[in-house]
Amino acid sequence: MPFDPAKLAAMTAESEEYLDLDNLAERLGVSSRTVERLVEAFSKKLKRSRRRRGHRMFYLWSEVLHCAKLHTGVETENAPSVTIRKRYTKQRIKELEAELERLRRENEAQ
Numbered sequence: 001m002p003f004d005p006a007k008l009a010a011m012t013a014e015s016e017e018y019l020d021l022d023n024l025a026e027r028l029g030v031s032s033r034t035v036e037r038l039v040e041a042f043s044k045k046l047k048r049s050r051r052r053r054g055h056r057m058f059y060l061w062s063e064v065l066h067c068a069k070l071h072t073g074v075e076t077e078n079a080p081s082v083t084i085r086k087r088y089t090k091q092r093i094k095e096l097e098a099e100l101e102r103l104r105r106e107n108e109a110q
Contacts, residue, residue: 003028003030003034003068003072004029005072005073005074008028008065008069008072008074011065013066015061016060016061017060017061018050018051018058018059018060018061019058019059019064020058020059021035021036021039024059024061024064027061028064028065035064038071039059039064041067042070042071045067046059046060046063046064046067049063
């Protein structure tokens with residue numbers, strides 16, 4: 001599937017909006033058939049996040065975006081994103097440095 005990984009990585013979904021296949025294809029920058037194949041591949045995951053309006057199916061944008069990122073390898077299932085890992089690592093370094101400083105002060109006091 002011709003998804004642009006750099007463009008997908010930059011995309012975010014902040015609101016809960018339901019879109020049809022044509023609008024999803026436009027947002028992802030691919031053909032509507034490509035989005036249909038993506039929906040077919042992740043049908044089990046997307047089953048809970050779809051709605052029907054007449055004969056058309058509408059899918060939750062955030063779920064489709066997440067599936068597209070999984071498909072291209074931008075994100076992995078059950079693994080935090082790079083941004084989250086970096087922030088966690090920085091926070092953990094600060095905690096460890098504070099603990100080290102506390103232990104040094106305790107050691108000097110004794």
